[in-house]
Amino acid sequence: MWAGHPDTKTFPFGISSTYHTFQSGDPKYKHLQYKTFVGNGRFVVNENPRSITVESRISEVIPSNAQD
Template structure:
């Protein structure tokens, strides 16, 4: 057995986001931005169990604090997905985005069509549900890496490729 864990491909998450609300902060040196999640999907990788095919429902938000130096964003997103077989699952992910040139262009509104590369955004996903078919998700650890997908005339999409942490 290896001393370090491995990742088993689990699912791809695509979240449509809207323009942020710049809330600010009187007590922190880094101000709060609230980014509305307006839709999206969560779909299992081939062979992952339990198989999930779901859409985000209702209103979700990503609460983002930028580091004072502007080099990193701290994410804390909350939303609910509804599976094709009518289960409701609460999704939370936290993470860090390193603000490279591609990410700066996205947040500055100057990015052209296309996707930023994977490798500057990493997340940890957790789940909560009352549906026994998906309850085991609550007992697993998931890590993902993300990117932004820009397409003129459409909502900005954040895409995460997520793996389940397993013994090495």
């Protein structure tokens, strides 16, 4: 992909998996420090001009409850 081969195609979501944490000095965002986030990403190969875009989806992990 990085070598610029002309037959390189877009990679599907799931090519990378991530775990995210946040730190904030602003009280408005402090609650994010106590949550768990996961994500996955992909590489999109664009034409004219040929370039690569990185896309990422990040989701909050929510625990199940006794009613699930």
